Amino acid sequence: MKIVFKGKSDHLYLQIAETFQKQILDEVLKIGDKLPSVRLLSKEHAISVSTILQAYYHLEAKGLVESRPQSGYYVSFNPSRFPRKIEKSDPIQVVKNKNVEAIIGEVYDDLAMDGVVKFSLSVPSPEILPLARLNKAMIQSLRDLPANGTSYEKIQGNEELRRQVARWSMHWGGHLQADDLVTTAGCMNAVSYCLQAITKPGDTIAVESPVYFGVLRFAQSIGLKILELPTDPDTGVDPDDLRNALEQHDIKACFFVTNFSNPTGYCMPDEQKEAIVKLLSKHGVPLIEDDLYGDVYFGNKRPRSCKSFDEEGNVLWCSSISKTLAPGYRVGWVAPGKYIDKIKSLKLYHCITSATAQQAALGSFLATGRYEQHLRKLRQTLHTNSLQFTRAIGEYFPEEIKLSTPKGGFILWLELAEHIDTYQLYQEAMQQKISFAPGTMFTLQDRYQNCMRLSYGMPWSAEVEQALKKLGGLVKKMNGSMA
Template identity: 45%
Template structure:
């Protein structure tokens, strides 16, 4: 999407600040000086400075002008990719199953106990695969239930909510579109939609795919009740119970539970916080274990926020195509980029129909509308069959309304405003964490999405920290929920979906105090 002139000017200045050319405390040229220097109008120069001011990069001082507020050198260090040591210290999927078959239940329990010891030590290195869902009474399941219960408590500061604040969503425009859809539809959307989904919505999604490099028609798309249903259909289409699925580590706990809930084993693949999945590691894993599918979030992963560069996406697509291993690409955060252009998808590089792209508007426009979709490639008919079995059709009214919202060009305008707000909020949250948390804290600096991955001193246990935080009416997601074991128990995920307010600042200050106490 073409950017406005003031955004271009602001972007160039932001790069100078991020590279440290402009340092904290440096005075910027006046608005008039910027106007003359760049050959732009005074209003454009003022808007450029306002843009940087909203992001917290500069500040206006009365009767003095604009100054650089901070540079990245003041921010916390970012977490590093796990140090590669040897081949995974935990058994791989089929190796573990073979050993279980031979040793029986008693041997299995002993092996699991040993694995738990290794995970509890938080050792570096890479995990293998595990197929067992969490055991009943598992503390991570209990805390997950508690966190989700707390989401409905309006008195709690919910850093756990990886979704937009309702105040950032176009409520009035959506309500207007809903009413227009009811009035203009022949049956008021009271009947069933087609199994494949509302035709207008699918047509608009096909047009929208151009932004991420896709060339689609409405016949390539199946609508679903949100992204998770799309992922579930995709998993069922390409796997059978007992198969092994490769996922990122850390990754969204919802994906872990979706895989486990289908009776599938998990192979956790290490992820670089900047460039995403370790493709070399994955290639080696393919030689040692039978992987039936990969489930990756290639754009602004949850919780690391990593975004795979285009050349690495192409490398991944080619690798999996050669091995005929389907790639389920969760692109739910792809539209939430902070840069100048939307990142491409692996689906845009798919020449064989091997990539099944899943997404929704739950993180961008209307979480409660449950509008998602799957672009299944050569697995289209199987996904359609699964949808007919499980849900027959999608909710007609909300899907038709979102189709109309796209058709009236309201989505792009809304997303421009939302991305700007999220970028500003992310910088404010990171700066507050740098100010209030211990100096050895590491925080990701994502280029899109909603979440920050916070790595604390290894003496901190995030489950215990959560219990202390909830007593202060503060909620976040403990790190160990993002893996099949406890290697991330010293980490947490914080969402910056809520606008930065004095209440948010106070909550981060309190949380930082609790972290300091826990690491003392």
């Protein structure tokens, strides 16, 4: 690109920044586009590296661009195109009887259809997973395991896998040992053990709102009452709102997805996590923390977990590799603190042990250091995808929509005009083989009918952009017909 200077100036970096800013506002540079490298720009225009960096820092401070480690600077915001942000939820506490089981079943059944663009599935696409290396680890584990992996594992789970998960916990401020962990058949299995271990039928649990539908349905199935709390789309549940709920209700447990929540994508600030851990400890209420998405962050470092502030074993930390490495392996784990004996007993009664070969393969994979290498590429891909989705939504959807702005994970949460029923929209979208998750799936209340969850866990392509364009067209059509 050619930068035209206005003359000698002590503030040359501002001229450079203004040039890029104009190109962003004029959409010459769009959300997700990469800015020229610092060294290339320096060489082409005989400008010092420090001056160009100062210009990029200036744009970054304005929120127009963002830096990605080992990649460069990318356009992240355009005030003229970026959809409005969603607001803090305000769930009512009178639960209406709603049967969304059929909707959930329909959405998941439709995933088996050929040719469907699967915006509804919040897992990474196989195209962005290290399949060859995983296959190699699996073959090696079958060779090395006693009886080639056909024997039962220990009840607590594969020791090498637990050791590697404990070692990895240092990335989020944890201090786990292998013996602190119990492996499970995925993260939801871990959450289900936790709910059974610390509650009984008739108890009330508090959750964010909206919240992952699997937790709602399982909690209902074991006779629990569910209190949905107000949830900020950027920071999650506020400690003051939780304090009020604890004073007004007999809450026996809490469930929060603290990092890049499903479905809103919020990331709870570390100081807020610490405050919630202290508050719940004071009231003697355990916290089930789903940290499934924590490794998929877009910033410079992984956010901490609530477990890292836990001094009394009151936080039951659940996670898995389902969102980062191998969804179909169904391998997860839980660090249940003082409830570990209850969790081990439940696992023994329900399934005796976990899948032997998959655990061993993942333990071996994590031990090689390949996981971090894979995560770096995965984060870059998903970050780029999130920006491309945001750009496309801003271009193809009605202007009045509101959109979450996640700093990690796989998911965007959209709020459409109030009169739009996203289940009806889903029916029309599936006629064009486009799948998404209607908002009503993520609550037990009569809410979020005009909301939808989109996953950006697949490689960006012309097909994906075309699907978003079609989906946006359907929304515009519904807007027009009901205006």
